Amino acid sequence: MSLLLLCAAQFLLILDVAIVNVALPPIGEELAFSPSGLQLVVTAYTLAFGALLLLGGRLADVREPSALRGTGPTTRGER
Numbered sequence: 001m002s003l004l005l006l007c008a009a010q011f012l013l014i015l016d017v018a019i020v021n022v023a024l025p026p027i028g029e030e031l032a033f034s035p036s037g038l039q040l041v042v043t044a045y046t047l048a049f050g051a052l053l054l055l056g057g058r059l060a061d062v063r064e065p066s067a068l069r070g071t072g073p074t075t076r077g078e079r
Contacts, residue, residue: 021042024041
């Protein structure tokens with residue numbers, strides 16, 4: 001079960017970064033970014049995403065996991 005959860009988390013992480021890469025051309029056109037500016041967009045997004053993952057993991061370690069239920073989006077709509 002743990003392996004399945006880790007595989008799903010890794011898949012979502014890769015999918016998330018792929019979505020940002022697909023959105024880069026419209027971002028570059030709308031904001032008139034250079035290629036180096038687009039690289040900064042990807043870097044800033046990845047750093048922010050990683051920092052929030054670390055923060056969420058730390059909060060889950062400090063608090064009980066049931067205390068964090070409902071703090072993020074859920075697929076079944078539980079609260």
